[in-house]
Amino acid sequence: xxxxVPRISVxxxxxxxxxxxxxxxxxxxxxxxxxxxxxxLSIGDSGVADTTTHTDGPGPDSSADSACSSGCADAADxxxxxxxxxxxxxxxxxxxxxxxxxxAAPDSAVADSTTADTTTVPDATVVEVFDYTxxxxxxxxYTSDVPGTATTLGCAVTYVSGxxxxxxxxxxxxxxxxxxxxxxxxxPSVDILVFSxxxxxxxxxxxxxxxxxxxxxVYGDATVAGTIDASxxxxxxxxxxxxxxxxxxxxxxxxxxxxxxxSAGHAxxxxxxxxxxxxxxxxxxxTGGATGSYQxxTGGAARGMTDAKxxxxxxxxxxxxxxxxxxxxAGGGAVQISAAGSLTLTSTSVIATNGGAGGTGRxxxxxxxxxxxxxxxxxxxxxxxSAGDIVLEGHNAMxxxxxxxxxxAGGxxxxxxxxxxxxxxVFNGASGTSPTSASSNGxxxxxxxxxxxxxxxxxxxx
Numbered sequence: 001x002x003x004x005v006p007r008i009s010v011x012x013x014x015x016x017x018x019x020x021x022x023x024x025x026x027x028x029x030x031x032x033x034x035x036x037x038x039x040x041l042s043i044g045d046s047g048v049a050d051t052t053t054h055t056d057g058p059g060p061d062s063s064a065d066s067a068c069s070s071g072c073a074d075a076a077d078x079x080x081x082x083x084x085x086x087x088x089x090x091x092x093x094x095x096x097x098x099x100x101x102x103x104a105a106p107d108s109a110v111a112d113s114t115t116a117d118t119t120t121v122p123d124a125t126v127v128e129v130f131d132y133t134x135x136x137x138x139x140x141x142y143t144s145d146v147p148g149t150a151t152t153l154g155c156a157v158t159y160v161s162g163x164x165x166x167x168x169x170x171x172x173x174x175x176x177x178x179x180x181x182x183x184x185x186x187x188p189s190v191d192i193l194v195f196s197x198x199x200x201x202x203x204x205x206x207x208x209x210x211x212x213x214x215x216x217x218v219y220g221d222a223t224v225a226g227t228i229d230a231s232x233x234x235x236x237x238x239x240x241x242x243x244x245x246x247x248x249x250x251x252x253x254x255x256x257x258x259x260x261x262x263s264a265g266h267a268x269x270x271x272x273x274x275x276x277x278x279x280x281x282x283x284x285x286x287t288g289g290a291t292g293s294y295q296x297x298t299g300g301a302a303r304g305m306t307d308a309k310x311x312x313x314x315x316x317x318x319x320x321x322x323x324x325x326x327x328x329x330a331g332g333g334a335v336q337i338s339a340a341g342s343l344t345l346t347s348t349s350v351i352a353t354n355g356g357a358g359g360t361g362r363x364x365x366x367x368x369x370x371x372x373x374x375x376x377x378x379x380x381x382x383x384x385x386s387a388g389d390i391v392l393e394g395h396n397a398m399x400x401x402x403x404x405x406x407x408x409a410g411g412x413x414x415x416x417x418x419x420x421x422x423x424x425x426v427f428n429g430a431s432g433t434s435p436t437s438a439s440s441n442g443x444x445x446x447x448x449x450x451x452x453x454x455x456x457x458x459x460x461x462x
Contacts, residue, residue, distance in 0.1 A: 161210030187310025213334035230333030235359030238324035252333020254313030265318030275447030276318030279386035286420035289438030289447025317383030324371035329356030329385035343394025349401030358382030358411030358449035378414020384452030393460035407452030415445020
């Protein structure tokens with residue numbers, strides 16, 4: 001391990017402590033043949049053994065039989081014979097039937113058999129303890145979901161949040177365990193992807209889309225040398241026949257959420273060629289460009305907190321005026337990486353929650369690429385989407401590589417009047433650069449879009 005954080009493993013009882021039996025993830029001893037012996041003990045969220053009884057299936061394997069082959073069974077048989085009045089006894093297959101409460105070890109023995117150290121117990125799923133309080137979720141609730149194998153990304157993966165939960169398969173290999181739509185205090189629901197260890201190598205990309213922000217909860221070490229991309233897609237030009245609007249960009253995970261409300265960029269729906277306003281988050285969005293006496297769309301309001309609690313995604317930019325209507329950029333998603341062990345970002349790592357750029361306007365008049373309404377003028381551009389939040393926390397965490405939460409630029413009008421620039425990230429509470437409004441009144445050339453706001457980036461090094 002790269003850190004000194006203890007790992008919790010459950011040592012079953014009496015004889016197995018001395019003989020080195022294998023254990024299942026539930027703390028059950030594993031016999032010579034790989035059959036789980038129910039110890040009647042389980043690990044609660046706090047890592048302390050309790051007396052909840054349950055039945056387990058076969059153990060993972062029989063790799064511990066050299067240390068335990070007959071000793072555990074003999075010791076267990078002896079214990080069962082000595083426990084007068086219990087219903088447990090040797091089964092036909094040599095495994096031990098589930099014992100009643102009176103057969104359980106005394107409280108003092110239970111306490112002594114729960115060890116916090118760096119020893120790896122064969123055949124047990126070892127879960128590293130969060131020795132700090134991570135942001136936006138309770139790690140104790142998901143220890144039973146920790147996969148038995150580490151995840152190394154071996155291909156490009158797109159995860160769409162808000163879908164189906166349970167164990168995932170990535171690149172034909174076991175991936176994380178997905179917990180879907182977990183309520184977040186003061187904010188939108190999140191998806192939690194539970195890993196034992198996580199590695200994203202150079203050249204590999206994890207793309208995050210869907211309805212919810214995403215938390216990567218790593219109960220071990222996390223290393224990012226590749227890319228995690230939760231950026232929003234760009235808006236598009238309106239159709240040339242002036243029927244409807246351009247295509248919408250795909251938001252990052254949790255972007256364009258209904259909760260954006262007034263933080264989404266606005267359009268002046270009563271005008272034909274105005275620019276759309278930028279989406280808001282860490283700052284307010286920029287205002288879209290005016291056309292003559294018609295004002296451009298206003299920027300979205302700022303929202304969220306500097307520590308990214310709750311974890312919020314970005315909001316869409318506003319559309320242009322109604323003539324060959326360009327769409328605003330999509331909001332960037334939100335992503336959090338919380339590692340119980342070390343969090344390593346290399347110089348090649350890329351983590352991005354950028355907002356999408358606004359769609360550009362068209363020139364009026366004939367021609368296959370022109371807006372076929374009017375002549376000698378330009379249509380408006382869409383506003384830029386705002387970026388989403390990024391939270392990075394773990395032992396020895398440092399901000400290396402490229403970590404960006406930049407708002408999308410406003411789309412230029414058909415007459416190329418000055419579009420607004422996107423805002424930049426607010427890192428650990430320090431002020432970022434605010435997005436700018438469209439720089440001028442476009443007049444007959446149409447108004448450009450305002451820039452989208454940056455997002456909050458929080459680094460919590462342990």
